[in-house]
Amino acid sequence: MNEDIEYVKKLYNCPVCKETHTVNLPKNLADNRTKYPFTYVFLHGELKDLLTTLYIDKKLQIRGERVIKLQDDDIFSKDQVLKITQQLMNEIVNLQNENDHLRNELGKLKKRTITKIH
Numbered sequence: 001m002n003e004d005i006e007y008v009k010k011l012y013n014c015p016v017c018k019e020t021h022t023v024n025l026p027k028n029l030a031d032n033r034t035k036y037p038f039t040y041v042f043l044h045g046e047l048k049d050l051l052t053t054l055y056i057d058k059k060l061q062i063r064g065e066r067v068i069k070l071q072d073d074d075i076f077s078k079d080q081v082l083k084i085t086q087q088l089m090n091e092i093v094n095l096q097n098e099n100d101h102l103r104n105e106l107g108k109l110k111k112r113t114i115t116k117i118h
């Protein structure tokens with residue numbers, strides 16, 4: 001773990017393992033998002049074969065979770081691929097929105113700096 005980043009310990013209920021898991025979320029994870037709750041995707045489980053999506057609100061509270069077990073064999077079922085792809089696509093859209101938002105903010109800051117200099 002990066003020592004410069006502070007982490008917050010959070011719990012979530014896993015419908016696949018039927019357990020409460022602990023996850024360390026970077027303290028600044030919820031900062032500068034364009035939409036809340038936002039999704040946080042990672043793999044967990046002993047074999048790292050559980051695709052986990054957490055829905056996290058502005059206060060870094062976990063509002064929901066979705067866990068999909070990846071199959072042991074290398075070939076995913078079509079349904080699984082669709083589910084996984086959909087989740088990742090959603091995540092990409094979110095990241096793009098955030099990227100646009102940050103660019104916009106950066107643009108504003110640059111303009112402000114230029115105005116100050118002149």
Ligand SMILES: [Zn+2]
Nearest residue numbers: 014016017050
């Ligand atoms: Zn689990």
